[in-house]
Amino acid sequence: MFHKEGYKILGVTIAICILINIISYTFIELTWVNQFILGVTIVIFLLILQFFRNPKRQTLVSDHNVVAPVDGKVVVIEEVFEKEYFKEKRLQVSVFMSPINVHVTRHPINGRVVFSKYHPGKFLVAWHPKSSEENERTTVVVKNDIIGEVLYRQIAGAMAKRIVNYAKEGDNVVQGNDSGFIKFGSRVDVFLPIDTKLDIQLNQKVKGGLTVIAKV
Known part of the structure; x- marks a missing residue:
């Protein structure tokens, strides 16, 4: 497929x-x-x-779980100040995708899209510290009553010249369903409540829609 x-x-x-x-x-x-x-x-x-392969994924849908939005390797786990939407400290989990990974972006939680914005920008390498603020990117926030608000950000890299985002404000979305696509490699950042207990660790390989990165 x-x-x-x-x-x-x-x-x-x-x-x-x-x-x-x-x-x-x-x-x-x-x-x-x-x-x-x-x-x-x-x-x-x-x-x-x-x-461009898009394998079918059987997500175990749960309002208590946050699943990985993309396939790749966890390259960042740290507390950061998220200044675009939350304007407070959040726990950031970043997943880097190589060109051989599946590049479908999936919704990490069930809920309603409360924020969706595209930002034009540069094409620094995806692991560059400034890439999340200066590269072309999209920011999406999904909210539900159990977990609250989860922000995920698609970030273009040196090879990724096109980000596709399907999430629109007001949409009700299902965990694991397609929310977009990044063409030719990059990364996705997920911002969780600061006290979230993670089920993954640094350098772990994850699969979008399947790997649970946190449970609430």
Whole structure:
């Protein structure tokens, strides 16, 4: 299963790969060169194909759980001052996605979207300390009666040139469902109440919609 955000790119990639091979077999008479070009275009297409995969996830939905919004590795766990929405200290959990991870963003909790905002910005590497404030990003806050408000922020990186965010203020959302997509690698920050007890640790690999990062 592939994400709808990849349909156009995959279609263009197929067309370009076919055109390159037509030109190759028409104008180049060396068989090994033709086969090499064919092999390279197939590899490129398969790499792009795997990037847009969207595996079905059976989230164990619970108003008491916060699940990882994306696949990747936990690179930050720290108390920070969140100045865009909460304007107070929060517990930040950051998950870094490599180009080989699934890049679907999923809602970490059930609830209602109370804030959703896009910020244009730079394309610093995703692990740069200033990336969460200076890079292109979107901020979404979902609220429910058990956990309260959870903020998650999609952050573009050096390779990620397009962030897609489906969350709109007033939407009622289901934990684990698609909330967006980040094209070609980056990270997502989650901001939790300061006294939240985490079920994950630094450098742990998590899966979006499956791994419980905290229980309330």
